[in-house]
Amino acid sequence: MHAATTSTDSLLRLSLNDLLFLEALVRLESLKDAADEFGLTRASASRTLARLRAAAGEPLFVRSNPNLVPTPEARRLATAVRRLRLVARELSPPGAPEPLTLARHFTIGAGENATYAFCLPVIERLNTIAPRVSVSIEHFEPERLFELLQSGKLDIAFYPQEVLPPHFESAVLSSNNIVAMVRREHPLLALARERELTLGDLAAYPKIRVSSAVARPFDEDDESDFAPFYHACCASDVPSVPYFLSALELLSRSDALLSVAARTAEAALRRFSDCAILPIPPLGRRDYKVRAIWHRRLSRDPEFLWFKGVMAGVLKGD
Structure with a gap:
């Protein structure tokens, strides 16, 4: 009884993303395919599987080249995760995006360095997880940045300063030197x-x-x-x-x-x-901080918040 309770407690400490990844592994029986579905690197996917195994207290999958065969416990957990996903959708705010069906265009303001080091990997990730989302990268004159963000000609931009004018928000997405x-x-x-x-x-x-x-x-x-x-x-x-x-x-x-x-x-x-x-x-x-800035009008836009989250995840190596 104590071991079962410990395992349950460990599973409850997993993130929803970890549990959804377990469901994808059971469904696809392939670490590579599940990683591609979630836009993860092979290393990140392996770390997620290790967390799942540690929390469950059992292997969950048996290697049978080239597939991963789910154990009965893994199948039971995947069924529970599917039910949990339905509940999570009911709790999501109206308009929360579904990446595979989301169709929207975002415009990032960036110089050449940010484009090369940060924006291109973001586009690569989006091509995998949200194929109908498109991105433009625009160079901007620094003195016009706030005007472009306020007017909607830019959705988000890389901006090094911490102090902002009213009605603008920022977040640290990465670091550099x-x-x-x-x-x-x-x-x-x-x-x-x-x-x-x-x-x-x-x-x-x-x-x-x-x-x-x-x-x-x-x-x-x-x-x-x-x-x-x-x-x-x-x-x-x-x-x-x-x-x-x-x-x-x-x-x-x-x-x-x-x-x-x-x-x-x-x-x-x-x-x-x-x-x-x-x-x-x-x-x-x-290292110095790499910041992104946006106008506050987008702060309650679920599609923009999702997009910003994708940017942050890619830039932090998730």
């Missing part, structure tokens, strides 16, 4: 394998900058010892290109150094093998 990139065969990478790099080592090489990049978000007290190098990269007399992708191309063909947002650099390295992140401390001693 500033790092340096070089070509993969750069002499500094070979030197870094022998010893720690110094500011003097970096001074000997040319720099390039992306002219559309936003200003650095750090205060002097929060900057690393390599801050002079990062500031030098942003100087007005440094040769510039208008876009990050063209900067990557130039970087791969020269010994130049480029300072760039860390999440943008990481995203680039997943697709371009010609470049690398230089092993020096980033500009900030701590």
Whole structure:
């Protein structure tokens, strides 16, 4: 009796999403297919299955390649979850969206870094979980941002400041920093394998900058010892290109150094093998916060709140 009570208590501590994932696993008998249905990575899906097994106190599924065969307990729980889902729908506020059938267009205000590092993964997730939801990404003039959000020309935008005018709200969606990139065969990478790099080592090489990049978000007290190098990269007399992708191309063909947002650099390295992140401390001693802003008129819009939740989940790696 005590063991059964303990198992029940553990199951009650699971999130509704975890339980719905269990139902999908029972229905599909495939971790990959269930992960695709929920827009999860394979690693996230495996962690969810581990939580379910720990809470249930039993394996729940038996591997029978290529499928996962549900145990009787897993089938019993899945039946209960289907009933729970019906109750949850009755409790949901009117108009709560169903992702598979939701048809709506959202517009995100973003610069090139945010587009590359954050918006593209959001669109990729939406293509999987909400195929009828479409997204536009618009560049905006900073002085017009609040006007564009208020008028509805933008639904949400990336905005670094914490202080907002009346009628606007924001949320922290991720974190970032500033790092340096070089070509993969750069002499500094070979030197870094022998010893720690110094500011003097970096001074000997040319720099390039992306002219559309936003200003650095750090205060002097929060900057690393390599801050002079990062500031030098942003100087007005440094040769510039208008876009990050063209900067990557130039970087791969020269010994130049480029300072760039860390999440943008990481995203680039997943697709371009010609470049690398230089092993020096980033500009900030701590990461800075990546914020999104929207007009308060959308704060009770269930479809927008769902969309913002998808953005937050993707940016936090869920």
